[in-house]
Amino acid sequence: xxxxxxxxxxxxxxxxxxxxVLALATAAAAQGTVTIGRKSDADRYDPQRSSALAxxxxxxxxxxxxxxxxxxxxxxxxxxxxxxxxxxxxxTYTFHLKSGVTYCDGKPFTAxxxxxxxxxxxxxxxxxVSAWKAGSVDSITAPDDLTVVYKLKTPNSGLLFQMxxxxxxxxxxxxxxxxxxxxxxxxxxxxxxxxxxxxxxNQSVVLKxxxxxxxxxxxxxxxxPAQVDEVVWKIIPEDATLVASLQAGEIDATxxxxxxxxxxxxxxxxxxxxxxxxxxxxxxxxxxxxxxxxEDIRVREAVSHAIDQGAIADAIFFGTVEPTNSYYxxxxxxxxxxxxxxxxxxxxxxxxxxxxxxxxxxxxxGFWQKDGATLTLTYYGFNTSREQAEAIQGDLRKAGIDLNxxxxxxTAIWAKLREQTYDLYQMDYPYxxxxxxxxxxxxxxxxxxxxxxxxxxxxxxxxxxAGNSAVNDKARAEAFMALGKHLHDSILWKPLLLQxxxxxxxxRLQAFQPAGISGAAFGTGLQLALK
Amino acid sequence: xxxxxxxGQGGMIRRLLNRIAVSVxxxxxxxxxxxxxxxxxxxxxxxxxxxxxxxxxxxxxxRRHLGLDQPxxxxxxxxxxxxxxxxxxxxxxxxxxxxxxxxxxAGPTLELMLAAMxxxxxxxxxxxxxxxxRRGGVIDRVVMAVSVMGVSIPVFWVGLLMIQFAAxxxxxxxxxxxxxxxxxxxxxxxxxxxxxxxxxxVGPIAxxxxxxxxxxxxxxxxxxxxxxxxxxxxxxxxxxxxxxLLPIITLLGxxxxxxxxxAVVTETIFSWPGVGRLAVGSIIAGDYPMAQGAIIFxxxxxxxxxILVDLxxxxxxxxxxxxx
Numbered sequence: 001x002x003x004x005x006x007x008x009x010x011x012x013x014x015x016x017x018x019x020x021v022l023a024l025a026t027a028a029a030a031q032g033t034v035t036i037g038r039k040s041d042a043d044r045y046d047p048q049r050s051s052a053l054a055x056x057x058x059x060x061x062x063x064x065x066x067x068x069x070x071x072x073x074x075x076x077x078x079x080x081x082x083x084x085x086x087x088x089x090x091x092t093y094t095f096h097l098k099s100g101v102t103y104c105d106g107k108p109f110t111a112x113x114x115x116x117x118x119x120x121x122x123x124x125x126x127x128x129v130s131a132w133k134a135g136s137v138d139s140i141t142a143p144d145d146l147t148v149v150y151k152l153k154t155p156n157s158g159l160l161f162q163m164x165x166x167x168x169x170x171x172x173x174x175x176x177x178x179x180x181x182x183x184x185x186x187x188x189x190x191x192x193x194x195x196x197x198x199x200x201x202n203q204s205v206v207l208k209x210x211x212x213x214x215x216x217x218x219x220x221x222x223x224x225p226a227q228v229d230e231v232v233w234k235i236i237p238e239d240a241t242l243v244a245s246l247q248a249g250e251i252d253a254t255x256x257x258x259x260x261x262x263x264x265x266x267x268x269x270x271x272x273x274x275x276x277x278x279x280x281x282x283x284x285x286x287x288x289x290x291x292x293x294x295e296d297i298r299v300r301e302a303v304s305h306a307i308d309q310g311a312i313a314d315a316i317f318f319g320t321v322e323p324t325n326s327y328y329x330x331x332x333x334x335x336x337x338x339x340x341x342x343x344x345x346x347x348x349x350x351x352x353x354x355x356x357x358x359x360x361x362x363x364x365x366g367f368w369q370k371d372g373a374t375l376t377l378t379y380y381g382f383n384t385s386r387e388q389a390e391a392i393q394g395d396l397r398k399a400g401i402d403l404n405x406x407x408x409x410x411t412a413i414w415a416k417l418r419e420q421t422y423d424l425y426q427m428d429y430p431y432x433x434x435x436x437x438x439x440x441x442x443x444x445x446x447x448x449x450x451x452x453x454x455x456x457x458x459x460x461x462x463x464x465x466a467g468n469s470a471v472n473d474k475a476r477a478e479a480f481m482a483l484g485k486h487l488h489d490s491i492l493w494k495p496l497l498l499q500x501x502x503x504x505x506x507x508r509l510q511a512f513q514p515a516g517i518s519g520a521a522f523g524t525g526l527q528l529a530l531k
Numbered sequence: 532x533x534x535x536x537x538x539g540q541g542g543m544i545r546r547l548l549n550r551i552a553v554s555v556x557x558x559x560x561x562x563x564x565x566x567x568x569x570x571x572x573x574x575x576x577x578x579x580x581x582x583x584x585x586x587x588x589x590x591x592x593x594r595r596h597l598g599l600d601q602p603x604x605x606x607x608x609x610x611x612x613x614x615x616x617x618x619x620x621x622x623x624x625x626x627x628x629x630x631x632x633x634x635x636x637a638g639p640t641l642e643l644m645l646a647a648m649x650x651x652x653x654x655x656x657x658x659x660x661x662x663x664x665r666r667g668g669v670i671d672r673v674v675m676a677v678s679v680m681g682v683s684i685p686v687f688w689v690g691l692l693m694i695q696f697a698a699x700x701x702x703x704x705x706x707x708x709x710x711x712x713x714x715x716x717x718x719x720x721x722x723x724x725x726x727x728x729x730x731x732x733v734g735p736i737a738x739x740x741x742x743x744x745x746x747x748x749x750x751x752x753x754x755x756x757x758x759x760x761x762x763x764x765x766x767x768x769x770x771x772x773x774x775x776l777l778p779i780i781t782l783l784g785x786x787x788x789x790x791x792x793x794a795v796v797t798e799t800i801f802s803w804p805g806v807g808r809l810a811v812g813s814i815i816a817g818d819y820p821m822a823q824g825a826i827i828f829x830x831x832x833x834x835x836x837x838i839l840v841d842l843x844x845x846x847x848x849x850x851x852x853x854x855x
Contacts, residue, residue: 041812043579043580043624043625043816044624044625044626049580050580051580051581051582051583051584051585052582125592125595126592126596127580127592127593127595127596127597128589128592129580129581129582129585129589129593130582130584130585130589131589132586181621181626182626185625185626185627200635200804201622201624201625201627201632201812202804202808202809202812203707203802203804234706234707234802235802236706236802237799237802237808237811237812238691238799238800238802240691240694240695240800241691241694241705241706241800241801241802243698244694244695244697244698244705244706245698245705245706247698247699248697248698248701248704248705249701250704250705250706250707409574409815410579410815411574411575411576411578411579411815411816411817412572412574414575414578414579414583414585415574415575415578418578427583429583440584446586449585449586449587450583450584450585450586
């Protein structure tokens with residue numbers, strides 16, 4: 001816990017430093033290269049074809065979205081669009097674009113590019129990802145060079161928030177057409193503060209400052225141009241090497257640090273640790289409600305009470321994450337503080353009481369039994385979360401529940417999860433707000449993936465629909481708050497931890513206010529400045 | 532060599548052609564087994580690309596786009612067809628050309644392996660010779676103990692220790708390749724990985740040299756040479772070592788395989804942009820064509836080195852050819 005306090009202090013300091021940077025931004029004469037280390041590369045730098053965080057963090061530097069979010073992730077702020085209006089029926093958004101925006105190659109940016117970008121993304125049968133974020137689009141048109149009209153078939157209360165995500169980065173549609181499969185691989189022409197220079201897969205991405213960039217906003221970091229000449233993203237797959245690279249000054253910053261390195265850097269005055277004001281990623285254990293034992297809500301609650309998330313936070317994450325009792329952060333937009341999270345508190349005595357109530361008896365082998373069957377559950381996890389799996393297995397066995405742990409590589413687990421032979425699975429997920437968190441995983445339309453709980457519930461679907469089609473903030477908040485409570489009452493997940501990215505910055509770099517959207521803490525890179 | 536050995540030369544070429552023919556069959560096997568093994572891995576690139584939030588429809592569309600919706604045998608047939616026409620295909624992840632990436636990665640791997648051998652082979656030989664000459668002495672025991680240690684300690688452990696050391700002292704860069712080996716920055720960057728990788732070789736070479744040289748020192752022809760009054764140095768270098776060298780060359784050839792395996796680990800630890808890292812990265816990402824290309828590359832290199840070792844063996848000792 002001491003660490004957490006330390007981080008918060010550092011974050012506040014960083015906030016101040018960030019503000020100072022903002023004030024000085026335009027005055028500072030930029031120079032030099034900032035090298036950022038990270039563990040894995042993206043599949044490609046195409047906002048419409050990649051779902052990887054590794055793609056997001058580079059794309060935010062190379063391209064712009066129409067809107068962005070405030071640092072607390074609760075307010076939609078202008079970016080490429082100066083302003084916008086929403087029609088009464090909640091179906092038509094009219095965006096007014098900034099003038100004078102140009103691409104890296106000098107081509108002026110117009111409303112046609114927005115239309116072209118969206119048309120490519122929404123191509124039926126194309127190899128594109130996450131297009132559901134765009135809502136049920138009826139048409140997207142450009143009545144003039146600086147106006148975009150975005151028409152929906154049904155209202156979508158989360159649309160503007162989603163539009164801040166990296167998939168909505170406006171590309172150069174002509175270049176995308178010309179390059180085909182090589183788009184975002186050999187080149188990327190964007191309107192962001194940095195320009196694509198080169199990409200050597202699994203080694204590095206080199207970005208050069210976009211000289212004419214002056215359309216930034218405070219929510220993006222500064223108005224531009226960028227304060228450093230070059231940003232190099234380097235891939236260093238080995239944890240220990242990454243840590244050593246920061247110590248040795250070979251990289252200036254990273255946020256892929258393993259938790260064990262945090263304590264080491266806490267004591268090192270040359271390295272600063274900073275966190276975004278708001279960034280939401282929750283680790284949880286999902287429960288598949290269609291399995292024999294898991295059908296019974298009392299068994300689900302018993303499992304939930306048996307797992308000690310506080311111990312996991314302390315022992316495995318060295319206190320760098322917060323243990324949590326809710327599916328998504330209490331700081332997220334539309335979280336109802338009246339949600340009953342008592343079923344998620346660590347309390348092995350309750351586990352015993354609940355299992356007895358559900359008709360289980362303690363067997364000679366120390367495991368609960370019912371009708372001759374031992375309470376044995378199958379758990380799927382990522383091999384990168386081995387320690388969490390071991391802790392959960394230990395907790396459950398102590399409580400008399402046997403757990404078969406199966407761990408998979410991050411590429412293999414998705415296919416395994418589709419085989420549906422698990423009772424529990426462990427995962428972590430990023431989200432923007434309650435609506436974003438709830439939409440993805442609980443709708444019956446998302447069975448079997450990503451609704452891996454197989455939660456098929458009319459009340460959930462109704463409340464989701466109500467929240468999604470709300471045309472004002474109040475109606476949206478009401479529906480999502482009610483849904484959040486309902487899902488917590490149904491016990492579908494065991495929440496474990498809340499994690500924020502922690503950026504470690506070396507002695508050359510100035511502290512800044514990390515961004516929270518999509519987990520890409522370096523944001524547009526407009527705040528990056530050398531001392 | 533001289534005239535005495537000439538009768539064996541025709542046979543040698545025939546044996547070489549024979550070896551090449553067998554190697555082609557081996558490589559075809561590697562191609563098939565590699566392909567099938569990648570199919571068995573539950574990793575699905577389409578699912579990985581779509582991510583945790585990917586919908587069924589998206590995954591299907593990506594799979595179609597990558598040609599992964601075809602039956603496995605059809606994919607294999609198309610693949611063989613392309614490979615035979617010299618096209619190793621494109622990455623299903625980032626569309627990079629497999630051959631281009633392999634060529635780009637081959638240089639650094641070769642560089643790393645050579646740099647490892649340049650220091651490790653003479654060191655191993657030297658230690659082995661010294662131990663053989665002082666057999667049973669304290670230094671012999673120390674050398675043997677150290678070489679057993681060298682064989683038993685995993686490369687990644689040594690590599691990580693070196694990285695810790697370098698990060699504290701800032702003596703050497705801890706990751707990446709600084710450029711060509713003859714530049715200062717290139718040399719600076721290669722020292723740690725080459726040292727870590729070379730350690731694999733020192734032990735086996737030292738042990739083998741010690742054993743074969745000790746045996747050779749007691750061989751008849753060495754005794755004869757000594758009896759004829761040759762100096763001790765001449766006896767060791769010209770008579771004993773020449774006989775002892777043969778098994779060492781064979782061992783070195785076999786160790787190339789270990790060295791390539793070690794390079795995979797070393798390259799990952801030191802972020803060295805070689806074939807080993809390419810192979811690991813592409814297998815993790817489910818990038819079949821790239822992984823397949825890297826596997827074929829590593830297998831071909833291994834087969835090639837083995838042919839070379841045989842060739843060198845024959846040149847050094849023509850009796851081998853005569854026996855075969």
